[in-house]
Amino acid sequence: MRRIPNFVLLRAFEATARLQSFTLAAEELHLTQSAISHQVKELEDYFGRLLLIRRNRRVEVTPEGARLQESLGRVFDVIEAACNEVALSPTAQVLVLHSAPSFAAKWLGPRLPQFMNTHPDITIRFSSGAEPIDMTRAREIDATISYGFAQERPGVITVPLGAERIVPLCAPSLLRDGIGADRLIGELTLIDSQLSRITWPDWFAHNGIPLPARPRPSFDRAALVLSAAVDGMGVALESTRLAERELAQGDLVELGADVFKPLARETHFFSYRANERNVDKVRRFRKWLFGEAGIAPDFAPS
Structure with a gap:
């Protein structure tokens, strides 16, 4: 048997915490404000600690209440999705x-x-x-x-x-007339992708070029790296599959496509x-x- 409070109490608390109001929670759940207040108080008695701080016209969650609200929100989302799926047609x-x-x-x-x-x-x-x-x-x-x-x-x-092609990508505005890609790659800011299988040291070693000894900004998502490159921060070393929209729209260009050695990985x-x-x-x-x-x-x- 699961050791959890009454679902009605959890529902009353979640609505009150989310809406920051006993009145609004009562309207949403079609109950009286007094009933909602009593249900939340009963839940607090169950846990033996305050979950809400009562103000004149609003409520605030305590740290314990915030943790419970966050978890309940995810659980109720799952329950709602499950109920919606029951309503699907038999062939769905x-x-x-x-x-x-x-x-x-x-x-x-x-x-x-x-x-x-x-x-x-x-x-x-x-x-x-x-x-x-x-x-x-x-x-x-x-x-x-x-x-x-x-x-x-x-x-x-x-x-x-x-296999995905991993290439240097930058905004067109960073290109300079008369300066080749092999020189630009040594002058422009290099953006690190923290989780990438191919790093800048790997790429420079693959091309037989010395790695510039300067700090590199880094991001933990390829999408963030590409966004930074579009904004002109520097050169991203990323997959052309993930950058296909930016390349198609001209927001990014491949630097040195006809100069550097190709590199691809699964x-x-x-x-x-x-x-x-x-x-x-x-x-x-x-x-x-x-x-x-x-x-x-x-x-x-x-």
């Missing part, structure tokens, strides 16, 4: 995806409307995070796209989404459970994803 399916953040924002997210239009009976539930997901434990997730290295686990099929990996390979929603998404990534259908395990 829900596909739960988890992706590396920059891949989600820069590549997969912009393409998902196309998948949803083509497969209107599949509802997407999408989350992102830098830490890899263990699909042998996270049974609620149908498929993941991870960054860095393939996560090999028993019963899980992992497929690389193709950096993103698609994973799904082997015993669910033929589940309709997984099979259709896999086929669509591989098509978008330019992977031959017979490349992946079936």
Whole structure:
């Protein structure tokens, strides 16, 4: 048996903390202000500590209340999504995806409307995070796209989404007439991508060029690195797959495409459970994803 307070008390507290008002919480839950106040007080008695600080016309959460509010918000979001899924038509399916953040924002997210239009009976539930997901434990997730290295686990099929070109990228405004890329790369600010498999020392060694000995600003997401490069901070060393929109719009250009040695790596990996390979929603998404990534259908395990 779960040791948790009455759900009604938790609901009253969450609404009051979120709206910072007993009155507004009462209106939302269709109860009296007195009832909401008593329910919150009963919850505080359960924990033996204050969760809210009462002011004249508003309330403020205590540190303990803020932690509880944050957790309850996530839980209620999940409950709401689950209830919405029950209302779907009998033929509808829900596909739960988890992706590396920059891949989600820069590549997969912009393409998902196309998948949803083509497969209107599949509802997407999408989350992102830098830490890899263990699909042998996270049974609620149908498929993941991870960054860095393939996560090999028993019963899980992992497929690389193709090699990605890793190149120097900068805003066109940083280019200078009459100055070659080999000189510019030594003068411009270099932006580090903290989680990248290819670092600036790797790239300079690959090209046989001395690495400039000066500080480099750094970011922990490829999307942030690309944004900084677009703003003219300096040169990013990033995947052209993630930068495809900026390159297409002319916000970024590849520095020294005809000068420097090409460098490519497999950096993103698609994973799904082997015993669910033929589940309709997984099979259709896999086929669509591989098509978008330019992977031959017979490349992946079936």
